[in-house]
Amino acid sequence: ANRAGKIIRDIMARGDLGIVDKGINDLQTEADRSAQRCIVASLSQQYPDLTIIGEEGANNSEVPSDWIVTDYDKVVISKQCPPEYSTVTSEDIVVWVDPLDGTSEYTQGLLEHVTVLVGLSVKGKAIAGVIHQPYYNYKSGNSIGRTIWGLVGMGVGGFDPQGAPPGKLILTTTRSHSDGTVQKALEALNPDEIIKVGGAGHKVLLLIEGKAHAYVFASKGCKKWDTCAPEAVLVATGGKLTDMHGNAYNYGKDVQHPNTGGVFATVSGLDHEGLLAKIPQEVKDKLK
Ligand SMILES: Nc1ncnc2c1ncn2[C@@H]1O[C@H](COP(=O)(O)O)[C@@H](O)[C@H]1OP(=O)(O)O
Ligand SMILES: [Mg+2]
Ligand SMILES: [Mg+2]
Ligand SMILES: [Mg+2]
Numbered sequence: 001a002n003r004a005g006k007i008i009r010d011i012m013a014r015g016d017l018g019i020v021d022k023g024i025n026d027l028q029t030e031a032d033r034s035a036q037r038c039i040v041a042s043l044s045q046q047y048p049d050l051t052i053i054g055e056e057g058a059n060n061s062e063v064p065s066d067w068i069v070t071d072y073d074k075v076v077i078s079k080q081c082p083p084e085y086s087t088v089t090s091e092d093i094v095v096w097v098d099p100l101d102g103t104s105e106y107t108q109g110l111l112e113h114v115t116v117l118v119g120l121s122v123k124g125k126a127i128a129g130v131i132h133q134p135y136y137n138y139k140s141g142n143s144i145g146r147t148i149w150g151l152v153g154m155g156v157g158g159f160d161p162q163g164a165p166p167g168k169l170i171l172t173t174t175r176s177h178s179d180g181t182v183q184k185a186l187e188a189l190n191p192d193e194i195i196k197v198g199g200a201g202h203k204v205l206l207l208i209e210g211k212a213h214a215y216v217f218a219s220k221g222c223k224k225w226d227t228c229a230p231e232a233v234l235v236a237t238g239g240k241l242t243d244m245h246g247n248a249y250n251y252g253k254d255v256q257h258p259n260t261g262g263v264f265a266t267v268s269g270l271d272h273e274g275l276l277a278k279i280p281q282e283v284k285d286k287l288k
Pocket of ligand 3: 100
């Protein structure tokens, strides 16, 4: 994820983004394509049997040798693996790769919204995730970028977990993929504040750093690679991520990619089900 983040910065610095639209308001750039090739090639080299599903599809062309990363993070690797994962086999695992989350914001120069997401599911459950933020601190000139990780049952690292302010409700949601249904869901919760930012990774960072209480997106626009890593990191902090009906997503290899039930995520200690109960039925009916 760190190497992919460097690729993302280098392509922006060169200035030729190579933008194509994959659908409606669904951009892809050279940075999305290259970052994915870096991550997939690096993982495949070490784990040839691993199932990896990336947003930008398969590409078997050879990657530059300096894009292949095979070293480990010393802090994470020094920790004890929770016993419940000791019998996991490679058939149980799916890695979901969003090489660049927040592409729309990337093309608009809102660079701190961009993240690189690598999520890992075991038997369909999101259990581990990395959220790399390649432009963290880029305005202050200090060391640029940071990498957040979480493993359910072990913990989190790379950031300072914070609780959200008590006694009020701050929501975070999309800034580039809104519609009437998205809006209705937000209004029904009667929040004190709504923070509109790009990226699923970025919004979950707002939750785990105590800047918002809930991430609400009553839309089918997010896919499994958008939510797998953020969900795992959030759950490792005690939070929860479901669809707008309160159902958990399955991240097994044969599932459909779109999160057709929308995204509803809350920080630790919030009444997830109680808030969901306030969402109007007409909103829920649009997300089947
Ligand atoms: N309608 C959509 N079409 C394509 N991608 C979407 C759509 N809605 C959301 N996404 C993906 O989910 C992320 C979070 O949504 P938002 O930023 O609107 O809150 C987006 O950055 C985008 O991921 P990506 O940038 O990786 O393509
Ligand atoms: Mg995309
Ligand atoms: Mg994404
Ligand atoms: Mg993406």
